[in-house]
Amino acid sequence: MARKVAAKGRARFRRETPEDRRRQLGEAALRCIVKHGNAGVSVRQIAAEAGVTQGLITHHFGEINELVAYAFDIMAEGLLQSLLKAVEDAEPTPQKRLDAFINVSFSPMLFDRDVLGVWVVFWGLVLHSQRMSSSQQNEYSGYVAAVEGLLADLAADEGFAIADIRLTAVAFTALLDGLWLAWCLNPASFKPDEGAQLCRNWVEGLRRGAYA
Amino acid sequence: MARKVAAKGRARFRRETPEDRRRQLGEAALRCIVKHGNAGVSVRQIAAEAGVTQGLITHHFGEINELVAYAFDIMAEGLLQSLLKAVEDAEPTPQKRLDAFINVSFSPMLFDRDVLGVWVVFWGLVLHSQRMSSSQQNEYSGYVAAVEGLLADLAADEGFAIADIRLTAVAFTALLDGLWLAWCLNPASFKPDEGAQLCRNWVEGLRRGAYA
């Protein structure tokens, strides 16, 4: 029989692989941030949310900032994958793919106040932490690159000119983020469908040579 | 002689009008937020920054959230006034006025990481506080209304159509905010001048009927 198992023979805690536990803690951190914003970034709250004791966070991450940065990474990665999957599931024409990208951007999966709440906390940290800043740069460049690919394909297919494709992708990204931000802060200002239409209008400007 | 003045005859503190003191505390709060982000939102830090004791904040604002909301109001008001002044100082044609608006938006006064740092803290609170949310709605609607006026004047002057002027102003506002956010989080991604150019491109799309 096992040497030191609790009286009833039932283990008092589960021993997880570091990888699994780190992910559990990261997801618990995200839930705490959703619930309480910046106030949710706390060793004690996150440990309670994950159902473990505080020491475990120190053990796996050292300082709490490292956990938050990790949480940012898994969330950013997940969202980008969702976006790209929606694009890949669309019919393989540049028009349909860009349309799918716009539509999923304004779907409840992304157009969600809870999601913005997490990002706002991250942004606040990015401005004061080198570690968070490099994570954000990585995430941002991947996102812009995806947009750039969509726009370049459309321009090639339809034969219109874009002077600086990277900058143009930056602008479209900014429009998406700006609409997302505005709607989440004030959902009465416009409807998600209207936001998607404004993006299609932007693309129409692109077609008409406004960025040539 | 005065009854209870300190030995040297020098007053140990100044008695200010509530209005003045509230403003001093609000400005101290902004400096703390610039320096430390969310961590700067603290009765003790703000009181120290303003050179007073903690109790004074309770006395003038009750709870600290009220002070932060007040700080948001004075900052938003100041920025909007600066924007509008730049517009009024421009030559009185719709083109020059819109240009002035774009240029000042990308000037160091607004295109500033410190300014965004304050804003990000506010956004985080807006998502979790009714009081902050109503302040933000007020600020946002004033801002969009200003943009709407500029765009409407341009459209009338040049004779092009805009289907929904309010929504179009929302889009332009979102583009400005999105570029501001992206640059502040990652100043290497583009130069302020390039951001201004992207806004002018957006206006060019407007001229070409993309929002008709």
Place this chain on the structure above:
DNA sequence: AGAGAAATTATAAGATCGTATAATATTGAA
């Protein structure tokens, strides 16, 4: 000059925070 109103300080209480340390339980492998 003096008194009263109110701005300000001074002080304290209790909660929560991050991190360090030592003790303990679980699990894979010998």
Place this chain on the structure above:
DNA sequence: TTCAATATTATACGATCTTATAATTTCTCT
């Protein structure tokens, strides 16, 4: 089955936080 590695808990410490209350100081007004 036993052992050893280490994941996990348990506990403690000092700092900082918000808020409440009472004492003190300033300043205006008569």
